[in-house]
Amino acid sequence: MLLSRRRALTLAGTAALPCPAIAQGDNRPTITVAVQKISTSNTLEPMREQSNVGQRIFYTFAETLTDHAWTGDLSLQPGLAESFRRIDERTIExxxxxxxxxxxxxxxxxxxxxxxxxxxxxxxxxxVDTRGMWVSTTPGATSKVPPPEAPKIAMGAYPGFERMEIVAKDTVRFVNRVPDATLEGRLTRNTGSIFSQRAFAEAPTWLDWARKPVGTGPYRIVDYKPDSTLTMEAFDDYWGGRPPIKRLRFVEVPEVAARVNGLRAGDFDFACDMPPDQIATIESNPKLEVVGGPIMNIRLTIFDKHHPTLRDPRVRRAMTQAIDRQAIVDALWAGRTKVPKGLQWDFFGPMLLGDWAAPAYDPAEAARLLKEARYDGAPIPYQMLNNYYTNQVQTAQIMVEQWRAVGLNVAIEMKENWGQILGRFPERGICENSNSSWFNDPVASLAAYAPGGQTWEAGQWENDEAAQRIAALQSGTDLQQRRADFRRILTILEREDPCYNVIHQNATFTAKRRDYKWRPAQSFVVDFRASNWG
Structure with a gap:
C-alpha cells in the first residue's frame, strides 16, 4: 500500500513517541458553545434539517464540493473538489x-x-405525514427510506438535476437536464454534503444515520441528544489540517439571559444569537467580547393565502405597507443591520436590482386597501416560537401594534415547535420565517416559493406565474432576461400577490472569550477549522 507524504510523516512522528506522551502533549481546548437550538428536526442530515440552526452546525462535520469564503469576501472557493470547470451550459466537472x-x-x-x-x-x-411536511421529528425510525421532505429539498436545491457521473476515481461530473448558470454555487448548499456510502449502508435505520452521519469535516460526531447537546471531537485525519479544538460541544440554552449568565460564569466559551442590547453588558467584562454583524439572511413573515381573511391580496398588501421597518431596525438593532431591498442582497452582484425596495411604509395606503377589501376586523392568527430568532418576540409585538394602528386585528399565538407552525392545520395565518442566500444568485432564496420549496410544499402559498418565472430563472443564461424574470417574480411575491413580508436583513452576534481568536461568518455557519482559529 502506498502512503501519501503527509501520512508517512505522521506515522513517523507517532512512532517516535509512546502513546501516553501523545495524550499529554494534546493541550487543545475543549470548547462549549451555547445555542438556542441545535436542530429543529432533531436530525443532523441536511436532507431533513434545513434550518438556520442546522446551517450553523453542519460546517463542523460535513462538507460540500464547492464552498464560499463565509468568513472572508464571500467568493466561491474549492471545497472537497480541489478544482472544477465548465464542460457546457449543463455540466460541471x-x-x-x-x-x-x-x-x-x-x-x-x-x-x-x-x-x-x-x-x-x-x-x-x-x-407524507397526514399533518403535512416538516412536522415529524422522528422520520425514518423504522426503515432506510428517507423522510418525505428529502426529495422536495433535493428538488428545491437542484431542480434540473439529471445525474452525478463518475468519470474517474477522482473525477465526477454534475450533469443537469437544462442549462444552469448557477451550478457552481448550487454545489455549496449543505444539501450536497458528501457522506460515506458504507456508513449509510451500515446504519440500521434512516433515523440512526441522520442522528450520527459520517462526513469529512474537522470534527467527528460522538454523541447527539436531541433538544439537549451535540458533542464532537477533533478528527485528526482531516484533510484541511489538524483541528484546533480537542472536543467541541453545543448545548441548547433557549433563554438569552441564561446564555449570557453561563458565559460570564465560565460555563460556556461561546454564546450565540446575542441581541444588540446585551453587547455592552457582556463587554463590561474585559475577558469577553461580542463579534458579528449582518449575514446573508432576511427576516420575514409568511402569509398563508388560504386563510379566509388573507385570501384577499389587498389585506396582505396592507400588512406589508403598515410596517415601519426602519423603526424596528433602530429600536431593536441599534442600527447594526438594515432594511433590505426586498428579498435580495448585494451578494447578488449583477443580478441585484438596485432600484427595487421593500414595500413603503404607508399607513394611509394600508388603511385604504383594508377599506377596499371590506376587512371587517376578523382576527388574523400570527404563529411564532419564543425567540427562535434574535429579538423575535419584540419584533412581533411592534408589528402587531403597527398593524393595529391601521385597523388590523392580529393575535400572536406562541407555538412549541416548527411542526405546529408548518403543519397543514386550518388555523394557520401568518408565521415567522427567514430566507437565506446559500449562493450569489436569486434562485438560491426563491426556490422556497416554487415546487419543492418549504413554503410551497407546506401549502402556505402558491402562484403559477411565479413558479413558471422561477423555473425560467433557474435555466436562463441571458443576464438581461434573468434580471427581467427576477423583477417580475419580486413584483408578484412582494406586490401583487404577497407571499411574505420583509422585515430586515438578519444579523448574528456571538459572545465569546476574548482570548480565543475567531472570526464570525457572514452566514449562520460557525467555522472552527484551523484556518479560522488563532
Whole structure:
C-alpha cells in the first residue's frame, strides 16, 4: 500500500513517541458553545434539517464540493473538489481531493459523491405525514427510506438535476437536464454534503444515520441528544489540517439571559444569537467580547393565502405597507443591520436590482386597501416560537401594534415547535420565517416559493406565474432576461400577490472569550477549522 507524504510523516512522528506522551502533549481546548437550538428536526442530515440552526452546525462535520469564503469576501472557493470547470451550459466537472477521509477512516471516492447525490439519499422519500411536511421529528425510525421532505429539498436545491457521473476515481461530473448558470454555487448548499456510502449502508435505520452521519469535516460526531447537546471531537485525519479544538460541544440554552449568565460564569466559551442590547453588558467584562454583524439572511413573515381573511391580496398588501421597518431596525438593532431591498442582497452582484425596495411604509395606503377589501376586523392568527430568532418576540409585538394602528386585528399565538407552525392545520395565518442566500444568485432564496420549496410544499402559498418565472430563472443564461424574470417574480411575491413580508436583513452576534481568536461568518455557519482559529 502506498502512503501519501503527509501520512508517512505522521506515522513517523507517532512512532517516535509512546502513546501516553501523545495524550499529554494534546493541550487543545475543549470548547462549549451555547445555542438556542441545535436542530429543529432533531436530525443532523441536511436532507431533513434545513434550518438556520442546522446551517450553523453542519460546517463542523460535513462538507460540500464547492464552498464560499463565509468568513472572508464571500467568493466561491474549492471545497472537497480541489478544482472544477465548465464542460457546457449543463455540466460541471469536478476534480476531487485525494487526501480526504471520512470519520470512519474510509477514503472519499467518486462513488461516495455519486451516492450523496443519488436516490438512496436524495431522490426517494416515505409517504407524507397526514399533518403535512416538516412536522415529524422522528422520520425514518423504522426503515432506510428517507423522510418525505428529502426529495422536495433535493428538488428545491437542484431542480434540473439529471445525474452525478463518475468519470474517474477522482473525477465526477454534475450533469443537469437544462442549462444552469448557477451550478457552481448550487454545489455549496449543505444539501450536497458528501457522506460515506458504507456508513449509510451500515446504519440500521434512516433515523440512526441522520442522528450520527459520517462526513469529512474537522470534527467527528460522538454523541447527539436531541433538544439537549451535540458533542464532537477533533478528527485528526482531516484533510484541511489538524483541528484546533480537542472536543467541541453545543448545548441548547433557549433563554438569552441564561446564555449570557453561563458565559460570564465560565460555563460556556461561546454564546450565540446575542441581541444588540446585551453587547455592552457582556463587554463590561474585559475577558469577553461580542463579534458579528449582518449575514446573508432576511427576516420575514409568511402569509398563508388560504386563510379566509388573507385570501384577499389587498389585506396582505396592507400588512406589508403598515410596517415601519426602519423603526424596528433602530429600536431593536441599534442600527447594526438594515432594511433590505426586498428579498435580495448585494451578494447578488449583477443580478441585484438596485432600484427595487421593500414595500413603503404607508399607513394611509394600508388603511385604504383594508377599506377596499371590506376587512371587517376578523382576527388574523400570527404563529411564532419564543425567540427562535434574535429579538423575535419584540419584533412581533411592534408589528402587531403597527398593524393595529391601521385597523388590523392580529393575535400572536406562541407555538412549541416548527411542526405546529408548518403543519397543514386550518388555523394557520401568518408565521415567522427567514430566507437565506446559500449562493450569489436569486434562485438560491426563491426556490422556497416554487415546487419543492418549504413554503410551497407546506401549502402556505402558491402562484403559477411565479413558479413558471422561477423555473425560467433557474435555466436562463441571458443576464438581461434573468434580471427581467427576477423583477417580475419580486413584483408578484412582494406586490401583487404577497407571499411574505420583509422585515430586515438578519444579523448574528456571538459572545465569546476574548482570548480565543475567531472570526464570525457572514452566514449562520460557525467555522472552527484551523484556518479560522488563532
Amino acid at each position: 469536478l476534480k476531487l481531493r485525494r487526501d480526504v477521509r471520512f470519520h470512519n477512516g474510509d477514503a472519499m471516492t467518486a462513488e461516495d459523491v455519486a451516492f450523496s447525490f443519488g436516490p438512496e439519499r436524495m431522490w426517494s422519500g416515505s409517504t
